[in-house]
Amino acid sequence: MxxxxxxxxxxxxxxxxxxxxxxxxxxxxxxxxxxxxxxxxxxxxxxxxxxxxxxxxxxxxxxxxxxxxxxxxxxxxxxxxxxxxxxxxxxxxxxxxxxxxxxxxxxxxxxxxxxxxxxxxxxxxxxxxxxxxxxxxxxxxxxxxxxxxxxxxxxxxxxxxxxxxxxxxxxxxxxxxxTLGMPPHVTAAPALDAMVHAVEAYTSRTRKNPISDALAIKALQLLTANFDTVLTDGHNVQARSDMLLGSMMAGMAFVNASVGAVHALSYPLGARFHVPHGHSNALVMGPVFRFNIPAAKTLYAELAAITLPERQFNADEDAANAFVDTLEAMLARSGLQTRMAPLGVTEADIGPMAREVTEKITRLIATNPRDMTYDEVVAMYRSVL
Structure with a gap:
């Protein structure tokens, strides 16, 4: 047991x-x-x-x-x-x-x-x-x-x-x-945050567990199925209820399994540039999840089967890439800024942020499916500058 x-x-x-x-x-x-x-x-x-x-x-x-x-x-x-x-x-x-x-x-x-x-x-x-x-x-x-x-x-x-x-x-x-009537960008950032919670809980290297897994899967189903609806219809009570339930279930999952490197890279964006937490997670989730694929492709493929049930894949790596593509496409549709530079981040900021991640937020690298170096964190930040 x-x-x-x-x-x-x-x-x-x-x-x-x-x-x-x-x-x-x-x-x-x-x-x-x-x-x-x-x-x-x-x-x-x-x-x-x-x-x-x-x-x-x-x-x-x-x-x-x-x-x-x-x-x-x-x-x-x-x-x-x-x-x-x-x-x-x-x-x-x-x-x-x-x-x-x-x-x-x-x-x-x-x-x-x-x-x-x-x-x-x-x-x-x-x-x-x-x-x-x-x-x-x-x-x-x-x-x-x-x-x-x-x-x-x-x-x-x-x-x-x-x-x-x-x-x-x-x-x-x-x-x-x-939550009714919230503008699309106010709706989108927390929703993407909740998706990150579910994914990082499901792929936690140190505290992954069956209860969190079940909650993360159901959370992703609810969140991805209702995301576009709540962006276009701010008064759909059923869709809003499903999103709130999905967010809660993702919260239960991650707090008992931990989050990972997406949160590690997002923290400096929030603290230094006051980017809202959900938005900062959404900005870096694509690069981090894609970096994780060599270590987590099987788990991402399992999540692809949940969120893309209509798709058939020949290999776990193909499914994992499609899963990350899906999340990045949601960010693109959200109306949120998808690059860091318009939010005030410069090339000169990337090094100090990467040092903070690799030297001061190591607890979240430890739970991430794959270790990362300073240079790798720099590259991930640069990819969304």
Whole structure:
């Protein structure tokens, strides 16, 4: 029997209109004063007001922190912790994309911990007892609502990851209505991010496991089948629900199997140039996956059979290349920028980014199907400059 430990939230609710159940969820966790962590864009859309109204149905008061930034900087996270402490919160709600949910996880833990953020970084380094935590995604991408990881940006501009069972949410509340009407580029980047999660989980060199494999396969089926629909029809509830479910399943898969070199190469793009995480993953996924083919062609071929069932291939390498071609074609159709230079990256930036990958983000190279050198990382970056 395969030995593994698999962690996921104890309660998952996935239904259109599920935000209305937020008060019931909070009450079931004993909450009386909720602290909602979100971003300014969602406040403008009135999502925080809808959340507060749902809490009010159960007599639960709420305070809102809406200053979350992409790739949340330490300073913003500390500001959120201070605001939560001042509010007297006894429950935390992450409402938004991955940055809001990752911030909410740390807030829920930091309120009952004396640790600094740097002391929490790493695997199971966090101490203390977190407050009850509910995560409500508004994009179908990061899967943060079902993961025990929070990725922050240090003062030095480096991505820092906290891996701790303590920050696994109590409830993941998925409401596809919160994703309706999003512009195509806002829809596309998280969707491609979720696909990368599924692929890297399925091909993890160190933590691949049968449960993550099953979740990754179903996630890819849902995500690839609905990708074009959600880009062209922003109000298709069924397609949006399937994307949200696929994103969540990909999140469950990768957090228990790990991601790989796509994430390693994407991190410097986010930290240095503030490219949104999903977009930065999408930019480098083609070069990384193609580089991996010599080591992972059989696994990529298996995924090609899932995502391209109408195609027949004579060899695993042909299937693997077709699979990568399919993902790159999705990026091309997404409306997202497909090159780094228009985003501010220059040839002079490639060397420092490659050094960061090979010297400081080695944990993600270790899980990748194939090792890579500095020169190979440079070549991959240059291919999408």
């Amino acid at each position: 395969t030995e593994l430990t698999f962690m996921t939230p104890p309660r998952i609710i996935c239904a259109p209109g599920a935000l209305a159940r937020l008060g019931d969820c909070a009450a079931s966790l004993g909450g009386t004063r909720a602290f909602i962590v979100t971003d300014p864009g969602l406040t403008r859309l009135g999502y925080d007001a809808r959340a507060l109204a749902a809490l009010e149905t159960r007599g639960i008061s709420g305070a809102v922190f809406d200053r979350v930034e992409a790739d949340p900087p330490y300073a913003v996270v500390r500001e959120a912790v201070a605001a939560a402490r001042a509010s007297g919160a006894d429950l935390v709600i992450g409402l938004g994309g991955g940055s809001s949910m990752d911030t909410a996880k740390v807030v829920a833990l930091a309120l009952n911990s004396d640790q600094t953020l740097d002391e929490m970084v790493g695997t199971e380094q966090a101490t203390g007892t977190r407050l009850p935590l509910i995560c409500v995604p508004t994009t179908a991408g990061t899967g943060s609502e079902v993961t025990f990881v929070s990725v922050l940006t240090s003062e030095e501009g480096l991505k820092k990851a906290i891996y701790s069972s303590k920050i696994l949410p109590d409830v993941a509340l998925l409401d596809a209505e919160l």
